[in-house]
Amino acid sequence: MTMDLTAIVENIGQQARKASRVLAQASTVQKNDALVTIADQLEQELEMILEANRVDLDAGTEKGLGAVILDRLRLDEKRVRAIAKSVHEVATLPDPVGEILREWSPVNGLQISKVRVPIGVIGIIYESRPNVTSDAASLCLKAGNAVILRGGSESVHSNIAIAEALGRGCKRTGLPAESVQLLSNTDRAAVTAMARLDRYIHLIIPRGGRSLIETVSAEARMPVIKHYDGICHIYVGRAANLQMAQEIVVNAKCQRPGVCNAVETLLVDEAVAPTFLPRCAEALWSQGVKLLGDALTREILGEKVAMATEEDWQTEYLDLVLSIRVVPGLHEAVEHIETYGSHHSDAIVTDEAKTAQKFLSQVDSAAVFWNASTRFNDGGEFGFGAEIGISTDRLHARGPMGLEELTTYKYLVRGEGQVRV
């Protein structure tokens, strides 16, 4: 690592820490003003942002990036206005900071309050999509945190343009411009430099593929909240309402197959498999879903279903593909999920409350559903207003990460001269 990069990142960190102390004391009105002004600034700088985006698109085309990636990269007037609107919406969400989580007085007579406070400085390391720049920054800001963004090389010009608009928006309302900073160096070494800066950065959230998350986790000295794959299951129990089960399975697989809370494996109780599987398979096939199955599934559905391998049970397809296994009962369903799942989102469909309770209790996932689609594991659907992602970690934030999960707490202790004896 060159001295220059280390010094640059150190300086960004120092400025961010300074800004975070101002943000932690900012009122809700001040933060909301800043967000509204940022939205306005993004609209004002629309032309500059689109111009920067064209530079990224041209470079991407020249590099031979695929159509999907180029589409993700592309901004147009509508998309920039949507980005601005999202920032506006964050201003309307309740401010989590200052909430008193608990107040009590132990035997020593002290008055203790556990209050919600910002985390401090949050680093976001992300890949291609430029809208992450403002989405992540506005959530961090609302929760009173300074943010250091480090996007991918494909969108670097777009990210710089957006981040500068964000910084100018902050400054216009009297908050530090350094509340939002972008590290524009897209070398791998810049990630390493951020990962070592535990002196100033209190949390890093990597948003992207497995390899990015693994690199950041391995190098980071500060806490990292990971958003890994969702290998999600639906177990159709012997007492399931089969029409409901079919609707839930089709929804969880087909409504948006490319996301982490889509279902990847269907587990069917052997008691209902002969009735359920043929009709459910028809519904899935009619939506273009490719089915893989174990031997029992293939006995029922025939050769059209390819044999599922050990690898299939561990695969997040993110596509119209579903693996199916027939299981003797609840116990085997839970064991399958614990063996192959990623503790993300798993569901049971059953009319038996007792079976459902066991499933909810025994399946160790961020969100466990009874008679509902796994697709509901989502900050918006949970009523959080917005989310920075769905954490697959267990500590601090599990499942949808909204504004509250971007805060921590401290203890305020009021005494009358108490000393320890």
Add this chain to the structure above:
Amino acid sequence: MTMDLTAIVENIGQQARKASRVLAQASTVQKNDALVTIADQLEQELEMILEANRVDLDAGTEKGLGAVILDRLRLDEKRVRAIAKSVHEVATLPDPVGEILREWSPVNGLQISKVRVPIGVIGIIYESRPNVTSDAASLCLKAGNAVILRGGSESVHSNIAIAEALGRGCKRTGLPAESVQLLSNTDRAAVTAMARLDRYIHLIIPRGGRSLIETVSAEARMPVIKHYDGICHIYVGRAANLQMAQEIVVNAKCQRPGVCNAVETLLVDEAVAPTFLPRCAEALWSQGVKLLGDALTREILGEKVAMATEEDWQTEYLDLVLSIRVVPGLHEAVEHIETYGSHHSDAIVTDEAKTAQKFLSQVDSAAVFWNASTRFNDGGEFGFGAEIGISTDRLHARGPMGLEELTTYKYLVRGEGQVRV
């Protein structure tokens, strides 16, 4: 790393994960029964434990360990009975698992419950004192977690004897013996092997000196909750009750100087310094405290006070030494704390509510005190019943870590066939 060690640690991890799934479903009565039985088992095995301890003491004496370390290592009947009593007390604490943290129904009509659940498998890496073995294990157990212990080489025989008693206690009540496991390999490589086992270990808590914590943090792939130094401050404001201030300072420095929540730096408002410092210094000197100070302090207290260096402000003395600085007011006190402090425990003494509020809000520490000794940042004093330590991290657990901080949460979502549109 040899294949053997990796395989051993992997196997311990796998067994712990299996045990943790049983523990997560165990009732409060079952867990309390196990703790009571463990306490009983420790008393039953007292002779074996003392014998193992003698092996450690002999080896320590031969190695030339200092008297303080040997005393920390030493067990006698009274100490083993105290260890058993502590385990017994954990049985009387309320069970945090199963608590419903929040219940709500968003617009989609789902019934969402956020419930407290165990973390899973917790690794504790610690140094000399053998009582950590049972203290940490009993807290983890009560919160429904399996635990993997890895103690220091000086106490390895004592730790093995205690851990085996714990495992036998679990087994006697029908809980898996693998709920508590000790990794008896005391090579550095064993720590590395544990740090890489994020597949099975969900959290590592290093208990020991800075170098141990740094090694674990740098190598761990899973979350680590750190318990670093406390560089704690007391600011005596211009409107302080000077008698109260003196009592708090003397208590925070002298009552137990070797712990993390003892005060290391006294900041005195210039308005009261000429009155306060001479009498406070007398009280501290009479307790054998060595004072260091800035130029203004030395103007008031004279040459008897050595000059405090830049390094002093950053030092956790853990001894009867106190550095003193005279500051123009609140702002400079807060800036000093933010520059040199460790965000652990800081206090203000003042009769002005407005000044106190500013201090409580602006000082970014785990616990901020108004008119009370910093020594109260402690799980027992907070009414948590017991603590595994005082976290200097911001995420998941900040300040005293009791049973609640050894848990996480999951979402249970009940629907009536809802799908996403």
